[in-house]
Amino acid sequence: MSILPAGWTAILYLIVAVCFILALKGLSSPRTARRGNLIGAAGALVAVVTVFLSARLDNIPAILIAIAVGSAVAAPIARRVQMTQMPQLVALFNGVGGGAAALVALLELGHNDDAWVRAAVVFTMVVGAVSFAGSAVTVAKLQELMTTRPVLFPGMRWAMSGVVLAVLAAGGFVIATGSIGWAVALLLLGLVAGVLLVLPVGGADVPIVISLLNAFTGLAVAASGIVLDNVLLLVAGTLVGASGTILTRAMATAMGRGVGGIMFGAFKGGSTAGSTEVSDRPVRSSGAEDVAVLLGYAQRVVIVPGYGLAVSQGQHTIAELASVLEARGVEVSYAIHPVAGRMPGHMNVLLAEANVPYESLKEMAEINPEFKNMDVALVVGANDVVNPAAKTSPGSPIYGMPILEVGDAGQVVFLKRSMRPGFAGIENELLYDPKTTLLFGDAKDSLTKVLGAAKAL
């Protein structure tokens, strides 16, 4: 088999790196995003072909079969997954990527005597294993295979400190001796650390964790580039690490909290303070017809969609309701909180799926000053992101989180399943406000009834 000269390999890898940068750059606008992603995919294909031509490889049939298996498993899942389950899928793919990086580093250990390279091996293994196990726990939380509330046990802090010390000790040993046995132990410790890291994170903070673990996998891949002396892995991993870091910080800001507070808040008892009690104060609830009248005779309506809308698969119904209202001359816009849904930007994807044009989706900073001009704010399946407790009660776990100022609108309509508090477990004062109307029921059922009544107006 002919081998590509090293110079050619380097040039091809450089082209691939540029493709990846263009893929990220394309995302600056929905118009260029899809083309960018295809450029990235083409770059990945070039990289895979290049690697087969760049070195004398054995076991090629087995490798090709493994690639076929991986594609055959992942592509159908990626095609069929529901948009509501996107966070799980991203976490899953992220986890397997981290696992692959950890395995690659483990297998390269035997070929390297240099202490620096071994240090990179140790870093890749630990971070890759943390990412793998952390993503697994995240998937379990999102899929509700386990509780979404923070999981804590007595002595957890000590267990975490112990694991960190053990990782450092085992890592030092691997760097000094290159022992495969210790490396395997290190890998297992990394897995334990990943589980311990994500268990105490509450459900509402999961979007940040996904983003953070994504950055971790990127860093692991970058370090594997040092291990394998491969510039492409180094550049691609660093790009992902940088993007994950920015996104994680942006998310943390949107929630009004530091990244450290989110990851370790539960240890200090910060984010577990939410109440699960249901208060018996009076609220004003009404029927679908009343809500339809309220919406149909308004001039400006803003829709605030939350995860409850997504769970009930009601995004298509709400898009239809919006077009019925628009046909009556009502101005309809959507107010999207950055953490609406269960990952950054999740709600935008769900509404895009329902054919809502992206120009109607308003970001928080853009829409907040507009709420006072709105006749009706229709809050569907959202709670925490419109909860004034974030501004008014310093003891609340969501205190400091920027919220959508729904209370400024003339009338507020909540479509809610029940009076139970939201994902973060905090009661919402706005529900008891005199200008608030509640319509209880599954979001999609309620929307269907309102839609029917609105058509009949």
Added chain:
Amino acid sequence: MELLTVVVLAIFVGFEVVSKVTSTLHTPLMSGANAIHGIILIGAILVAGQTSVPWELGLALLAVVLATANLVGGFVVTDRMLHMFHGRKAPAKEDAK
């Protein structure tokens, strides 16, 4: 030293490019960045192609499967999501068909 140069430049490019991404597209950004780190596949291929020890080959092939799932699944699902984003004019075009 060369590697360090590359890393530092890549960090700056990463920050620059990603800070311009619209928040509407944060989910596709995450899944797209996710797909990019699936490029660890080439590392897995190199490792699998340069060993003859059975257990090493087994683990390396496992890494190839995992990395391929990450790479292929990531790009496919990102494409599917981005396909759904269209502006006010696009739906009208579909109606015309």
